[in-house]
Amino acid sequence: MRVGDAEREAALRALGEHMSAGRLDIEEYGERTARVAAARTRGELAALFDDLPPPRPSFATAPAPPQPRQVAAPAPWLTPPVVLALVVALVLLVLTRGLALPLLAIPAVLYFTARRRR
Secondary structure, three states, X not given: OEOXXXXXXXXXXXXXXXXXOXXXXXXXXXXXXXXXXXXXXXXXXXXXXXXXXXXXXXXXXXXXXXXXOOOOOOOOOOOHHHHHHHHHHHHHHHHOOOOOHHHHHHHHHHHHHHHHHO
16 A cells, blocks of 8 residues: 555654664664655555564554545426426527516426425
């Protein structure tokens, strides 16, 4: 599994403790810290501690898989009769140059009657 910054920082802290305890000299510490920075997997990091006693970096458990996204339900007022009435009213409004303005009330009536049924 690939590692992130938190795992690399834990490995660097553990290497620092080993250097402070005298288990690593400066040169070996430098080599291992460079390998920590280049590590891509947990196995690469763990291999740096094979010849050392604890402390070793502990890796967090694998993150939970992402939950599937819920698809939002369509708007309750967006029923086929309301949409059809709205389209027809707008077409008539354009074709009659505003004389069919009262027809825009039809989608509103359909909307409110659909709400009452629920």
